[in-house]
Amino acid sequence: MTYNLLNSQPTAIKAFSLDSWISWRVRRTYAFFVTVFFSILLLLSLAVMFASAFLPEDFLVTISKFETILYGATLVLFGLWLDIVAIEFYYRSNLNHVRLFQKNDTTYYASIESLRMVSYTKTPLIGTIQLSRFADLFSKTNFGKVFFLRLGLSSRDAMAWVNGARDEDVLPSDILFKTALNNVDRRAAITIRVGDMLVALLTHDKALRDFLFKNKIKDEDAIEAAFWVEHAFNEEGRRSVWWSKDMLLRFPSLIRDLGYGYTFTLDTYSNEVISSRSLLEREARTQEIKSVQDILARSYEANVLLVGDEGSGRHTIVEGLAESIHVGRSAPELWDKRVIILDEAGLVASTKDIGNYEEVILKIFLDSIKAGNIILVINNLPALIESAHELGVDILNVIEPFLSRADLQVIALATRSTYHKHLESNEKVARLFEKFEVEEPKPARTIRMLEDVLITLEATTGHIFTYQALRRAEELARRFITEGAMPKKAIDLLDGAGAVAGKSPTLITAKDIDAVVNKRTKIPTLDAEGEEKEKLLNLEKILHQRIVGQEHAISAVSNALRRARSGLREGDRPLGTFLFLGPTGVGKTETAKTLAEVYFGDVESMIRFDMSEYQGDEGIQKLIGSAEHEEPGILASRLRERPFSLLLFDEFEKASSEVVNLFLQILDEGRFTDAGGREVSARESMIIMTSNAGSNAIWDMLKANKTTEQIQSETIEAVRAEGSFPPELLNRFDSMIVYHPLTKEELTKVALILLSELGERLKEKDINFEPTEDLAARVVEIGYDKTFGARPMRRAIQDHVEQVIAKKILSGELKRGDTFIFDPKEITQL
């Protein structure tokens, strides 16, 4: 299908060619000064003309030369001023989309900025174009400068694009526009924008592709940044056409209130809704505002209950509604309405008793009815019902007759959790209000909202945010910040990055956003580099410094972490999920502790749960909390405090069936819902469960001299057959690892590690302790127990080895600076 060109010489292109003589900004400054001087001279001329009727003749002769120059200068400036007015009217009247192409029944328009591009680069709509001219445009114009800034580059960097190697600099225009139009169709739009032109350039200009690749900029980011910058420039253009209905609508009517009544009591306990958010932030909620308007414009029970989490946009919608009424864009039924928010706290605080409270409430609603132009906003309906209830008032009963009337509209707000708790089962609320759920916006829409929010944020902080920073804020907020709702979560991250950057204007990049998230959650969000990269590549070696043997286990957890930190992790599951099987005292818990210290930062990042405490019915409540007792669950609280951590669940076979069911979800989806209905994320945690299930089978297999691989597979089969865990749980682990009992050599190594730890403690006293193989063997002899594994060796060292050293220190036999080695006799006597 071909696109037919409707107009090969649009007027707008000629109008925009003025920019190549004098830029629009310079012209505006020039126009301002000419207008000021012309006004001064005009007033002066008029004053002199008026005064000359009263001044004496001889004085008039004296000043006649001055008068001549004055009138002459006034005429000159008038000519200049009229010229500017006419040219600006011509230019600004062309700041509109232009019909340019047709395909079947669809007409395609070109946006102002895309036409400016065409004008600046002298691109003929029919003929051939020079690709390097586009590069030139981006390096020289204001649009280009802002575009590069949004990508974290300077215009100087753009010279690499201008001078870049190209296969061909010349391209037929129709091919360029066809590629752009294909992108417009893909977006399901009808207007060619700069972003679409950039898509076309990326397709045909190798120099641009190379330039972006070298600067590590994704094509999608460049395209989205172009759309964003164009949106801001379009807004500027739109505002300059001050005589358009759109702009004139912003001035409210001066005397609308003359048609409506006074509201004394209402005014005492309320405030007019004034928008504190940017116009464009409200525009991002246009659909929701329109839906709320439709409900309010009804002729019966026109009341809305806005339900959504904090920060999801409920107040933005209310402010947007007030703004649309203010500028006359609302439904006719809502014209001249005042949007008033009730001061619930002030109301409760200032009323003395039940009678007084009810009286005031009635007066407020009567005022609203009498005035006839009120939309009343109740900021927190559940809290209002609750506080009235404490005063002994059934507030819904009191206000029900008013809510049914057509001349008053009420908007009530509630969060999801308070709605579920207090309002969902209330039949009156269901009858009197239409519920409207304020959903979290999808990623693309959130980014649009953030683009608009940044206008205000940048104006107040002086910082500039790159597009990558904005996209990263949306991505990280959605993934790692579980408290709050979008877009507020993402806005907080942008705000946080701005605060860290300080007072002087700075360019905020994606790395700054990562730094904020890292600091708040301790989750490493950036790709592993430097020290962390070395640690990950050598993790087995590092772990083996503390863990003896158990190569399979060490390898499995190291691989899981490497996969996670290289971005290859699947879906939203936790970092790694493991079941460690085997007898006690062979290193299962020690593996977890070592991993916590080596990789997660410190031992505190390991959260340990002894599942024998979660056996009964109350086990699940201990973990996820209890709504009835308003207690937070221990698992929910700890994950919120420290999302990047290692969770160790010892003796998991003892957990109750409800707890097991909970973990089916956690292992599969990396999240669960606590008792309060809020989501808790375990996606950035590693989960290790330990169990002694199958231990007897392991001993039997060892006696039968089976290989490690045979022990691994047969133990797992035995555990499945035993039924200690449901099969659906076993299937959800990344790996089930059998810890084998330690050999004598391995036990000796463990003993040496434990003795080295003693050596570290003695070093603090400047005593050098050198453990020997013989000492370690002796510790194994006295400390190892088949049932309890290597654990009792620690007690053996404490009871035997440390006792000897302690006596020597106290008696003075062992002093600071000494080196101590146990001699064979002492070893035998242990």
Add this chain to the structure above:
Amino acid sequence: MNSIVGYITWQYSVGIPALFNAWFNIHWFLFRMFSIPTLLGNFFSPLYRIKETRRRGFDIQDFFEVIAVNSLMRIVGMVVRTVFVFIGVMAQVVGFVIGGLFVVLVLFAPILAPLAFLFGFVYAIS
């Protein structure tokens, strides 16, 4: 040169309706700013909807008091609205005169502007 030709062509084709459209927008804006339809729609309503209601039962004094107060509020409302309607109409007249002047000036700007510039210059140095 291309730009000048472009401007002249635009000015005397699409530019004329654009000018008149801008002039019309100013009138529309003033009409809306002074809420003339609302004022005329509520012309006889009591000012700020302030009115008395009769007490229960029949009391001849109360009856006539209520009629008197309510009539007074309606008359005051009419007077206040008349003043604002008058101001609104005056604003429209001023808008018409200034708007018309602007339209004429911009329409003839290609001739007026250079003439004024040249003539002013010659006059100043004469």
